[in-house]
Amino acid sequence: MTGPASPLPVHGCPLCEADGGTVVLAGSGWRVIRANEAGFPAFYRVVLTDHVAEWTDLDELRQAEVLRVVSVVERALRDQLQPTKINLAALGNVVPHLHWHVIARFDWDSHFPAPVWAVPLRQVPEERLQGVQSRLSCVEDQIRQRMAALA
Amino acid sequence: MTGPASPLPVHGCPLCEADGGTVVLAGSGWRVIRANEAGFPAFYRVVLTDHVAEWTDLDELRQAEVLRVVSVVERALRDQLQPTKINLAALGNVVPHLHWHVIARFDWDSHFPAPVWAVPLRQVPEERLQGVQSRLSCVEDQIRQRMAALA
Numbered sequence: 001m002t003g004p005a006s007p008l009p010v011h012g013c014p015l016c017e018a019d020g021g022t023v024v025l026a027g028s029g030w031r032v033i034r035a036n037e038a039g040f041p042a043f044y045r046v047v048l049t050d051h052v053a054e055w056t057d058l059d060e061l062r063q064a065e066v067l068r069v070v071s072v073v074e075r076a077l078r079d080q081l082q083p084t085k086i087n088l089a090a091l092g093n094v095v096p097h098l099h100w101h102v103i104a105r106f107d108w109d110s111h112f113p114a115p116v117w118a119v120p121l122r123q124v125p126e127e128r129l130q131g132v133q134s135r136l137s138c139v140e141d142q143i144r145q146r147m148a149a150l151a
Numbered sequence: 152m153t154g155p156a157s158p159l160p161v162h163g164c165p166l167c168e169a170d171g172g173t174v175v176l177a178g179s180g181w182r183v184i185r186a187n188e189a190g191f192p193a194f195y196r197v198v199l200t201d202h203v204a205e206w207t208d209l210d211e212l213r214q215a216e217v218l219r220v221v222s223v224v225e226r227a228l229r230d231q232l233q234p235t236k237i238n239l240a241a242l243g244n245v246v247p248h249l250h251w252h253v254i255a256r257f258d259w260d261s262h263f264p265a266p267v268w269a270v271p272l273r274q275v276p277e278e279r280l281q282g283v284q285s286r287l288s289c290v291e292d293q294i295r296q297r298m299a300a301l302a
Binding site for chain 2: 053054055056060063064067068070071074075078084085086087088089090091092093094096105112113114115117118119
């Protein structure tokens, strides 16, 4: 709608200059990364390739494309991990380059039911985190398979 | 996709049993509310009428409908308030009834650039908040007009 269709990479933007995490799948105009955030192994991001700041900088077609990827990631997290809740967010206050956080939350995690950005409420035994970690390859296989099926 | 098409209201759910804020506009299957959150006058929510928990409980058609409303709210906030950033989030850890937070953020607000759920960083002069507050009727007029135009 507004903004150029393919803006140039922005010098100094961490999501223009680097992947921002472990790339799970790179599509046309977006990538899925594992964020590797401490305490939240099942924390993924769908990052737009172009440096645009706001959701409404995308037209409806591109919104639908990006949302389809977000939904595939959410579905894989639900299917493979049975989390208590999925959290979706596009904030971008620090890095105004459009990216969706897709986070599997568990009632035992360090912050639940508070958002991951709030003050932690408890410590989590390492085994719990490793239990999730051990399933991430299944999550990521499902993401790749579903996106391939949609292509 | 999963879940019944129109689940019954859930006893004890605050978004089944009450509006959850000041209703700006009620549509078919959703409502836009002003959240009346202290320190964040331009904090709106798009609340699903049905009690469903997760984004992927909606089929693509309903996702697109809800996202169109979210985008109209975001666009009205951008046009009328020129915020530093828009924040979008569907968390639902405390109230697992699908609702999108649509928040206009300002570089002077109590938490910026941290999320609104983090620890506050500063106090905000009341005049700043009143300046935003005085523009909300324009935001809400635009929301109603754009949704009417789309109907």
